[in-house]
Amino acid sequence: MKNEELKIRDLDVLWHPCTQMKDHERLPLIPIKKAHGIYLEDFEQKRYIDAISSWWVNLFGHTNEYINKKIKEQLDTLEHVILAGFTHEQVVRLSERLVQLTPEGLDKCFYSDNGSSAVEVALKMSFHAHRNDGITKPLFVSLTNSYHGETIGALSVGDVELYKETYEPLLLQTIQTPVPKDMSIESADEAADLFEDLCKKRADEISAIIIEPLIQGAGYMHMYHPRFVVRLREICDRYNVHLIADEVMVGFGRTGELFACQKAGITPDFLVLSKGLTGGYLPLSVVLTSNDVYAKFYCDYNEHKAFLHSHSYTGNALACAAANATLDIFENEDIIEKNREKAAYMAQKLKAFEGLSNVKEVRQTGMVCAVELKGYSAEERIGLKVYQYGLDHGVLLRPLGHIVYFMPPYIITNDEIDIMMDTAYEAIKQLP
Numbered sequence: 001m002k003n004e005e006l007k008i009r010d011l012d013v014l015w016h017p018c019t020q021m022k023d024h025e026r027l028p029l030i031p032i033k034k035a036h037g038i039y040l041e042d043f044e045q046k047r048y049i050d051a052i053s054s055w056w057v058n059l060f061g062h063t064n065e066y067i068n069k070k071i072k073e074q075l076d077t078l079e080h081v082i083l084a085g086f087t088h089e090q091v092v093r094l095s096e097r098l099v100q101l102t103p104e105g106l107d108k109c110f111y112s113d114n115g116s117s118a119v120e121v122a123l124k125m126s127f128h129a130h131r132n133d134g135i136t137k138p139l140f141v142s143l144t145n146s147y148h149g150e151t152i153g154a155l156s157v158g159d160v161e162l163y164k165e166t167y168e169p170l171l172l173q174t175i176q177t178p179v180p181k182d183m184s185i186e187s188a189d190e191a192a193d194l195f196e197d198l199c200k201k202r203a204d205e206i207s208a209i210i211i212e213p214l215i216q217g218a219g220y221m222h223m224y225h226p227r228f229v230v231r232l233r234e235i236c237d238r239y240n241v242h243l244i245a246d247e248v249m250v251g252f253g254r255t256g257e258l259f260a261c262q263k264a265g266i267t268p269d270f271l272v273l274s275k276g277l278t279g280g281y282l283p284l285s286v287v288l289t290s291n292d293v294y295a296k297f298y299c300d301y302n303e304h305k306a307f308l309h310s311h312s313y314t315g316n317a318l319a320c321a322a323a324n325a326t327l328d329i330f331e332n333e334d335i336i337e338k339n340r341e342k343a344a345y346m347a348q349k350l351k352a353f354e355g356l357s358n359v360k361e362v363r364q365t366g367m368v369c370a371v372e373l374k375g376y377s378a379e380e381r382i383g384l385k386v387y388q389y390g391l392d393h394g395v396l397l398r399p400l401g402h403i404v405y406f407m408p409p410y411i412i413t414n415d416e417i418d419i420m421m422d423t424a425y426e427a428i429k430q431l432p
């Protein structure tokens, strides 16, 4: 009953993200009453495996006992305080830990409250750092097929047509350089050479290149070799261009290391984190940078070099408590090692998909698996059919176009991986 009532009341007053609302004339909304572990549950006790970690944010399950406890403790102590002129224990601890855990040479943390705004921070900081050096570099480079969020600046460095096309007249001028076309070393080198050619011509205008290391998430789970990131680091150093690593999606263990840059063994000039940062509980994001960049802004007030950027909820104490609890779990439970076993198990299961006639390719990087379908037009909305099949069978899959992917919370068991992937297999097999 409650299910039906909430659907009606919802459509009366809500406008949902990333949704053509008319679809809901036939596609029912799903009210969720509660969630625990990898399961979401509606008001009629129907359960769904959250195979996409609720838009890639959840790491250790819903209503995780430990994270809940830590947030509740914080709630009775300090919920929030202005971060200009003030500080608090959770944000200090979190920053110390992030500096410790991220690649060597990232020494300072600047907070905001979602991935897009953190991307904006990194872009502004990069531009401003060059400016404080006396050089104006008004251009940003990003990769073809990239996604960095949907505020105006973040959208400007993105390249997924679906999100960008309409707003093109509003956006900043940016340049896209080709992403490696597949996961081979050769294509990594090929793409790096093209970026180097661009730098040869225009490096004096380019503040930074922003990338999603190893996996382009919203860009249909496109994956490439770490070698590309290694090469970009060298090129950026040679041409005085910053490297911004947007690890909003790939950070916190998704690729098999805690941070994707560690797979390339490099340190970016700016590291952008959000999504998994709070274990999927609360909005929080952070940009880490070097003491070197920080020093360019550090001077007397009247020199007008300060980074005057602010968000009301910067460094929210509850969100920082959730983030510290999340890092505790990484620390105490050897998650990265356990994920290696789970990733290997998923790799085994993924092979079966290659035998389906409508599968073009399967690919995997760490805890992210993707199955690319072939032979369908966009109008067929094949992803929607897989989504619907999944829901009917108790699994939340949310394909990106014709890419069915798996990005479950890390607490998923092998038995649950079986259900998740077998359901997707059947969903793909029964497609027309």
Ligand SMILES: *Cc1c(COP(=O)(O)O)cnc(C)c1O
Pocket (backbone or CB within 6 Å): 114, 115, 116, 117, 119, 147, 148, 149, 150, 212, 217, 218, 246, 247, 248, 249, 250, 274, 275
């Ligand atoms: C989701 C995402 C963003 C944007 O984060 P929001 O919190 O949704 O604004 C930016 N970059 C990448 C790589 C993302 O996956």
